[in-house]
Amino acid sequence: MGVRILGISGSLRADSHNSRLLAAAARLLGADVEYVRFEGLKALPPFDEDDEEDPGQAVGQLRGEIAAADGLLFATPEYNSSIPGQLKNAVDWASRPFEGTVIRNKNAAVIGASTSMFGAVWAQAELRKVLSAAGARVIGRELAVSYAEEQFDADGRLVEPELQAVLEEIVGELVEQARMSAASRAGDRS
Numbered sequence: 001m002g003v004r005i006l007g008i009s010g011s012l013r014a015d016s017h018n019s020r021l022l023a024a025a026a027r028l029l030g031a032d033v034e035y036v037r038f039e040g041l042k043a044l045p046p047f048d049e050d051d052e053e054d055p056g057q058a059v060g061q062l063r064g065e066i067a068a069a070d071g072l073l074f075a076t077p078e079y080n081s082s083i084p085g086q087l088k089n090a091v092d093w094a095s096r097p098f099e100g101t102v103i104r105n106k107n108a109a110v111i112g113a114s115t116s117m118f119g120a121v122w123a124q125a126e127l128r129k130v131l132s133a134a135g136a137r138v139i140g141r142e143l144a145v146s147y148a149e150e151q152f153d154a155d156g157r158l159v160e161p162e163l164q165a166v167l168e169e170i171v172g173e174l175v176e177q178a179r180m181s182a183a184s185r186a187g188d189r190s
C-alpha cells in the first residue's frame with residue numbers, strides 16, 4: 001500500500017546538516033512512498049492559545065500536511081542541549097486543539113545531527129518525549145550523527161556505513177508502521 005511521509009527539518013538555515021540528513025533519509029524511500037518536505041517552519045507564528053481555533057494560513061498548512069501524512073520524519077539539531085524553539089513551537093501548534101489534534105496516533109521517527117561529538121542525542125530524546133506527549137506513536141530508536149560537517153559526501157550521502165545502516169533501519173521501521181496504519185484505516189472504511 002502506498003503511503004505518504006512528511007519530512008520536517010528542525011533547522012531553518014540553508015546549509016543545514018539536518019536538512020541534508022533528511023534528504024539522505026528521503027532517498028531511501030521506495031517508489032511507492034510519497035515524500036513531502038515541510039517547508040513552512042519559519043513562517044509559523046509563536047503559539048498562542050487564544051489563536052488555537054483560527055491560527056492562520058501557516059498553521060493551517062502545518063496541520064494539513066501532518067493530517068495528510070501516514071508518517072512523520074523529523075531531523076532535529078540540538079540547541080543548548082534541547083530542541084530548537086521553532087520546532088517545539090510547531091509541535092505545540094500541531095497538538096492543538098486537543099479534540100481532533102492531527103498529531104495524535106501519527107507515526108513518527110526522529111533523527112539528528114550536530115557538529116559536536118554527541119550527535120544531538122538530547123534534542124532527539126526531548127523531541128521523542130514531546131511528540132509522545134502530543135500523542136504520536138514514536139519509534140524509540142535514534143540516529144546520532146556527530147561531527148556532522150564530516151559525515152556527508154559531495155552528493156549528501158552519509159559516508160559511515162554504520163550510520164547509513166541505522167538510517168535505513170529507522171526509515172524502514174517508519175514506513176512499515178505507516179503502511180500498517182494506512183491499511184487499518186482502509187480496512188475501517190470498507
Ligand SMILES: Cc1cc2nc3c(=O)[nH]c(=O)nc-3n(C[C@H](O)[C@H](O)[C@H](O)COP(=O)(O)O)c2cc1C
Pocket residue numbers: 011012013015016017018019077078079080081082113114115116117118119120148
Ligand atoms: C544556539 C545554538 C546552540 C547549540 N547548542 C548545541 C548543543 O547543545 N549540542 C550540540 O551538539 N550542538 C549544539 N550547537 C551546534 C549545532 O549542533 C550546529 O550548529 C548544527 O550544525 C546545527 O544544525 P544544522 O546544521 O542542521 O543547522 C548549537 C548551535 C547553536 C546555533
